[in-house]
Amino acid sequence: MEITSRKIEELAPNADAAKNGRDLVAKNKFSNLKIDADKTLIWGECAGSGKNPYYVSADFIEVSNPVFRCNCPSRQFPCKHGIGLLYAYEKSLPFAVDVIPQDISDKRNKIEKKQEKKVQEKETLKEKAETPKKINKAAIVKKIDAQLSGIDTAKKILTNITQNGLSAIDSKEKKNLQTQIKELGNYYIPGIQTAFNDLLLELDDVKKEEYTLVINQVNFISALLKKATDYLNQRKENPELPPEVNSAIEEQIGTIWKLTDLIPLKLYEENAALLQLSFNSYNSEARKEFVDEGAWLNLKTGKLYKTKNYRPYKAVKYIKEDNSVADVLQLKELYVYPGELNPRIRWEAETRTDRAVTTEDIAIIHTHAAGNYAELIKMVKNIIKNPLMDKNPLVLLQLHKASLYGSNLVLEDAAANKITLVDFDNDTASTATILKQILPSNPTGMSLLVLINNNIQTGLMTAHPLTLITGNKLIKLLY
Known part of the structure; x- marks a missing residue:
């Protein structure tokens, strides 16, 4: 059982929980600390605001999936007492060896049985994947009818927006739209509802009558509603059709x-x-x-x-x-x-x-990086021309040459194809600026993870750098 500060921070639900756990140890709130002979379980008591201390334990019988138990009323998981117990162990407070309490032993047995059942269920599902699945047609059609009804409502909202004009949407009209968009939550289309919320946020960010991003979002919603209507009608006509797996249309509609x-x-x-x-x-x-x-x-x-x-x-x-x-x-x-x-x-x-x-892992990364920028950009353009595709896909680039063109860093492959590195917007970390300080002019043997962006206004395909991979390490510019 290896418990380090880094591991504890990973297990903590947030930074506040980690801090509160450390504070409990600093204030000597823990007592009666115990550990089993196999060093898979630690437990103890932690003084709280009440008369009786809280009983807390951390079970590492599965190292990758520790189980925390505490009788405090917190809904945070793990709670600060569980995190504090780990810090107590990490800081080498004395833990006396003892027999695992019966209540925890019983709970371990229940978990083991549940896991065995889960494995059996998975194996059964894999076997069923090879045979036709029984479809509840009535339930599928009923849900699709509700979704199509919601999409009809969404189309009316979008039509009103476009007919009245974007510049005509004042604060009163925004409140009206918010009410209508909220009603979309009744139709099993949360993804479409989110797309409309994104549109309102883009409207809030409009400056100097620049509506390009708003229009892009309107076009996205229009394409989504059309694709969703066609897709759902096909499934309604044939409920036995499996969900589409080569696109994200189900998730864009709102499938969980x-x-x-x-x-x-x-x-x-x-x-x-x-x-x-x-x-x-x-x-x-x-x-x-x-x-x-x-x-x-x-x-x-x-x-x-x-x-x-x-x-x-x-x-x-x-x-x-x-x-x-x-x-x-x-x-x-x-x-x-x-x-x-x-x-x-x-x-x-x-x-x-x-x-x-390992260094072998780093070497593998480089083998998967694209060395021909022209072919890569062509592939990306073919994908993002679909209005429903992610307009900022992740790609790996092999590096050959780097130089400054004005204030921008430009990458060049062996065939002299170029990609310009930029920071997409003011809300994104300035990773391109950081990279200019550390990337050599001859970065052969290095690779770079980037987000691609097609600037509609300039027509320029640019990239936002995320991580530089050298010969032996990863340098995360954004983490």
Whole structure:
């Protein structure tokens, strides 16, 4: 059982929980600290505001998925007492060896049985994936009818916006739109509702009558409503059609995927190895939640993925915040959500083991980087011309030459094809500026993870740098 400060910070739901846990140790709030002979469980008591102390434990029988237990009333998980218990162990406070309490032993047995059942269910699902699935046609049609009704309402909202003109939307009209958009939440189309909320936010940011981003969002919503209508009508006509897996249309409409939904669609990979190349947390006002987003490379296939951890404003205290990850994750099972260039992924904690990054891993990254910028840009243009595609896809670039053109850093491949590096907007970290200070003019043997952007106003395809990969390490410019 290895418990380090870094590990504790990863386990803490947020920075405040980590600080509060450290404070409990500093104030000597813990007593009667115990550890089992196998060093898989620690437990003890922590003084609180009441008469009786809280009983808290941290169970590491599964190292990658520790279980915290505490009888305090906190809804935060793990609570500050659980985090504090880890800090007490990390700071080498005395823990007496003792027999595992019976209540925890009983709970371990229940967890083991649940896990065995879960494994059996997964195997059964994989077997069923090879055979036709029984479809509840009536339930599917009923939901689709509700979604199509919601889309009709959304079309009316969009028509009113375009007919009245964007410049005519004053504060009174915005409130009216907010009320109408809120009603879309009744039709199982949360993705479409979010798209409209994004439109209102773009309207709030309009300066000097510059409506380019607003018009882009209007076009996106228009394309989404058309695609969603066609797609849902096809599924209504034939409810036995499987969901579309080569695009993100289901998620753009608002489908919330369960792992048990992905297995029959064969959207999983066994024995995967992932390396996080970049990490960022940002505030999504349209969704009313914080988003922790990771960029990952599949070391076996070279595929670039994203992870997204959503933390709604109302529940932010109770949902664990994701962190930047430095190790390679070895996963028994990796689940891939429907999508195209950078699909979203997920895994279960108990299937994960970590190992340190090696020079061989770094070498593998370079083999998956694109060396011909012209071919890469052509591929990206073909993908993002679809109005529903992510306009800022992740790509890996091999580096050959770097130079300044004015104030911008320009990359050049061996065939003299060029890509300009820029910072997309004022809200994004100035990673291009940072890179100018550290990237040599001859960066041969290095690679760069970037977000591609097609500037509609200038027609220039640019890139926003995220991570520089040298011969032996990753330099995360954004994390």
